Amino acid sequence: MTEVAFSAPHREAANIGLKVLEDGGNAVDAMIAGAAAISVLYPHMNSLAGDGFWLIHEPGHAPRAIDACGTAAERASIDYYREQGLEAIPPRGAPSTLTMAGTLSGWQRARELIGETRHLKPLKELLAPAATLAREGVRVTESLAAASRKVSTELQAEAEYQWLFTRKGAPLKVGDTLRNPELGDFLDRLARQGLKSFYRGEIAGELAAALEAAGSPLRLSDFENYHAKLVRPLSVTTRFGECYNLPAPTQGLASLIILALYDRLYRDDWSEAQKIHTLVEATKQAFLIRDREITDPRYMRQLGQRWLANQTLNELAGRVGDTASPWPRVAEQGDTVWMGCVDRRGTMVSFIQSLYWEFGSGVVIPGTGLVWNNRGLSFRLDPDHHNALRPGARPLHTLNPALALFNDGRRMAYGTMGGEGQPQTQAALLTRYWYDGLPLDEAINRGRWLLGRTWGETDDALKLEADLADWVGDELARMGHRTRTVPSHSEMMGHAGAVVALNGGLVNAASDPRSDGAGLVGRSAR
Template identity: 30%
Template sequence: MTIPEFDANTFHYASRRELVYGKKGMVASSHPLASQAGLEILKKGGNAIDAAIAAAAALTVVEPGSNGIGGDSFSILWKDGELYGLNSSGPAPARMTREAFLEAGDKIEPHGFKAVTVPGVPAGWAALNQTHGKLPLSEVLEPAALIAEEGFPVSNVVSQAFERTFTILKKKLETFPELKTWFDTFAPDGHPIQPGEIWRSPGHAKALRLIGQTNGEAFYKGEIADAIDQLSRAFDGFIRKEDLADYQPEWIAPISTNYKGYDIWEMPPNGQGIVALMALNILENVELTSKEDPETVHKQIEAIKLAFSDGKATISDMKYMSETVDQLLSKSYAKARSELIDDQASLPEPGIKDQSGTVYLSAADEEGNMISYIQSNYMGFGSGAVVPGYGVSLQNRACGFTLEEQHLNVVHPGKRPFHTIIPGFITKDNKPVGPFGIMGGHMQPQAHLQVISSLIDFHLNPQDALDAPRWHWDEGKKVSVEPEMPLHIIQNLIKRGHQVTITPTKGLFGRGEIILRNDQGVLIGGTESRADGHIAVW
């Protein structure tokens, strides 16, 4: 088998879900309506890339607290025997400078129009569709437009995002009057949408159809661009229509490391995927016994700490990085870093010195195409600014920059900020194994490490790998764990000096999807039990 070996009949963890198998096509996402939208496009003759776009567009409707049309995206796809990467994250507008932020205060505020960078999602959809899709973009986006137009019953998970944001933004409204656009769009009756309540967004449907009919031009050069420009000027934002008109996503080669015979692929910086690869390189140099051995968890935590400390010091827009990817992924450097791991929790420092709202989905088709796709507004609903009449909630990715003048990631016009969202992909012997991803801010490389280790080191099947209790390294020696984490592991981590907090907050630990294809062409899917995860299969 090219896929990691596992016993499909053995379940190591109590799961609300079982593995899903398919042959003609599979779409895995965090919401049933989104997965079904993707499957609908597959059945109309679209391929996996079209299906992923359809599901992604639907997620902007059904999970607006996690992503939106006004966000960014990254993709890794396998098509026609090749692996491709698309960076569709936007840069800082021309007026967005360090000095401009400092005039308003000493930090980059997460709310309001000043936090809005150029959105990349619509351009990403168009680029994927035009380069690798089969159906017109207008047809691919129509299922999502219909959901927005006709409305859908909100789930408990989605309702919680509405309620959380309602409470947060209510306190910020006086300081950031543009947040009224959020309340007008997402709480028109003056209260958060409740579970089971029907929510409609005709403006959202209009925006999706305009984007589809114009292959994204309406968003970057047409009437939606005009509306964004007008709103930004009204609320002292930096973004202008010319920033939108100048934007193009970038096709770029993914980066990889070989972990015990499997090539694990991530997108290169400005994303944090390289952190997961660095951590896997470190982990490869230490002995792991069993999945539920406390020493295994300790070593994984220490590996991610070391990788994050280097990532924080070096990751920026690739054009500004002095350390190359090859240097950061050096096996000899990883070996040296691994020797810092002992039996106690550490406070890691970077070995190289240098001058969280998201949705993830994956899709596969009968032709052999597979795609790993992620998009986000950041911090839930992003900036809290929504374009009236179009339902477009705008991201706050300027928060990915720093105002430290000498830091590689300091804000600068035309520069992409540090990005948390990362899609993953596995190959073996130059053959596709499949896409994987776990959304959730800085949890993402941590979850990538845990899931890959579960699949490859401990032979868990995809569903068990997703269901296994997760840990989250917070900072320093602080670690959060899920309540399902075995008690003997928690007790041992405390003895080793980790400051452990047990938290029931599911969102902290990410939400993931996995699709693998075996040598017989059978698709094997696992989805997230911490959310409304759903696999639509054909």
């Protein structure tokens, strides 16, 4: 009997993924089963018509990464929007559906990768639990209900959304049953025709026609030309081991810079407030680089790994002082799901799947139950901006699944949702687990902070959960931080999770009490 583990922000998705692992399935197949399920359970945060990113680590091999970020339509240019009298890309509706949905191509690429050495379970077996959930219905959680309330006004014009995700125009309520039988049927079609059918074939033709009829710039050629990419992950060396994350167009670089600066500056005698202060100031340095540099890798002045050179990191660390540096700056928002798992052979996956804003564009493709993403909002209609809209370009992503390989042999897959908060929550989780020696669940559960605006917030103050504010708020204020207290275990702080593989084959998993999730450990007899 070998231990296996799965962490997800919804318990049912974790259960479905764990069952695949307990039945001897590999980590990629388990993740696909969980990812299909979470698209039904958390439709406000992710969809099969969204994007995804993977980090996959097999013991004895270098980690591998998959970029399943959708690219801008060939018709989607600055002139395309300017000719419609627009100064910015609309946040909702058909004009916001300008990027391809990459997540299913990412599933396919991950299956091809793991299939080189491992047995693959039939796709029908992996998608069947999600299809059943879609038909029978899922219980609406507070997270889903809150998102439904938030978008109730701005999505009033989206007829398919109104039919599927409201109750005669009223937002969903906690305890409601949400059914999406058309999505169940769509999952069955994918199982029969294969994941590639989303991009080439009958399904692709139907999706492209529906999007064009709605007013999207996406066309069939955009589907046919899209492929998820195998990319080299970014990495940085710290005193405890090697940290990995995704390269541009994600903000993985920012996440690694924060950890690298903290590692350079860390002292054993710091108070909790000094630890948080240093992480916040490192975050400011990382975000300044992110916001100036990160875009589609083809248009970057230098690739992300160069920003992780020792000389550059030492210079950035020198800018972190004992008092708070000036802020604010414009923040990015975004909603997503992170999940992680480890299988019986030790293969570990850190995975993210997203729509961008709650319910993405709000455009539901008729007959499919699919909500299309609005990730293209990351583009700007300014030709001089480094994230200027270009046909075929990849937009800036807040998504960044993380992985750490510790010097003592432990390995951790970890991550969170929360847009701008993702690098900050990752840093809180990892530093508390390693430097502070906290148990995995406590590293996630303990009060957190958030610099800047996210999840619709308009306040740039350093937000502290109430339990943390009671502990360190006064000391942080004396250091010059403008703070604001929010409720403990607030969802704005993200839905963090982690899976750890220990020496000797033991595993551990945890999930955030701020979500509806679970970190589950089981045994595989195969």
